[in-house]
Amino acid sequence: MxxxxxxxxxxxxxxxxxxxxxxxxxxxxxxxxxxxxxxxxxxxxxxxxxxxxxxxxxxxxxxxxxxxAESEDELIEEKRMIGKIASHMIDDGDAIYLSPGTTSLEIARNLKGKKTTVVTNDITTALELKDAAGSKVLLTGGDLIPSTSKLVGGFTLQTLEGIHINKAFIGVKGAHLDTGYTVDTYEETMVVQQVKKISSEIIMVADYTKFNRKGFAKLGDLLMADKVITNKQIPAEYKKYYFENAVKLYTTYDFD
The missing domain is CATH 1.10.10.10 (Winged helix-like DNA-binding domain superfamily/Winged helix DNA-binding domain)
Incomplete structure (x- = not known):
């Protein structure tokens, strides 16, 4: 076994x-x-x-x-390092958005002790922060995608109106030079599009296996992010692309 x-x-x-x-x-x-x-x-x-x-x-x-999932377990350390890197970008007083996913969950686990406002449409992430001193958590309403903890739909979009986010951390299903960033469902793209409208900074968080992969629904091209946090194993062509297009790339090398 x-x-x-x-x-x-x-x-x-x-x-x-x-x-x-x-x-x-x-x-x-x-x-x-x-x-x-x-x-x-x-x-x-x-x-x-x-x-x-x-x-x-x-x-x-x-x-x-x-x-x-086997792939997620093998990558737990990589995701944990992404969470640590992301936490160093968050200042006291920031309002941040955490998208659904295990990588964003690792960010949440590194927020304890920081004085932040956390907006999320992920039930699991919100529960992770329920006892975090200093963090104010806003869990959006919405329709629960079956077999997940993701909330989407009209109620989610309404919750995201009339607020401002300093830093939005977005997880993805895939990142590809041809198709850009993708996720599992069209409903998720609608949430991210709204988050983009209300955020000062978009930060993609994706372990290295997400690169050269394609999900079902397109979020946008690779230039939609101001910063990208991933692992040192990211394919070389993406390092080159981000460098040539002035997108700040952060990898686990920063903490070795």
Whole structure:
């Protein structure tokens, strides 16, 4: 059994029994207790559980977290670094927008302690900040896209009228030299277009695997962003493109 499968099974057990035991999981999966503790560490970092002596208990609101996709788990460190880089761009007093997605969730996890106003149409991101001292959270209304925590539609757009955002952090499904930035649904593009109208600065946040990929709906060309935060593995042609077009590019090299 792969680590991803094992962790998803642990999550299923947590939802059912509300707690797990390290020894019992070790016996169930025929792996060492050290391996199980490592799995629990990762699940705690992702917000699924709280570790206790000898095991772990289900974290409040963890049911809203999706099962872990293998690609996302492999990229958790890359996304965590993007979150840290983004947090250094945010000043006390800023009003920021965080788009839906796991990368924006990592930004939220680095905001605790900052005095900011956070606007988001992602339920999971809002819940991550519910106990963050200093952060004022505005969760838009809207229609929930099935099997996600994304809010879209007319109510979302209405919430975004009449406010000003200093820095908008936008996650994408794909970034391509031909098609620009893309996301999963047309409804998401409508939200981003409204965010662009009310924001002083657009900052794209995308792990390196998003480049040379195409999603269903186009957000805009690669020049729609004032800044881009990604990883050091970004393909060279994109580094060249951003440099030649005066788009500021930030990668994990800044923190090595």
């Amino acid at each position: 792969f680590a991803i499968e094992r962790m998803n099974k642990i999550k299923e057990i947590l939802f059912k029994d509300k707690r797990v035991d390290v020894f019992e999981l070790s016996e169930l999966f025929s792996v060492t207790e050290v391996t199980i503790r490592r799995d629990l560490d990762k699940l705690e970092q992702m917000g699924f559980l709280v570790k206790i002596y000898g095991g772990a208990v289900l974290k409040e609101d963890a049911a809203l977290q999706p099962l872990i």
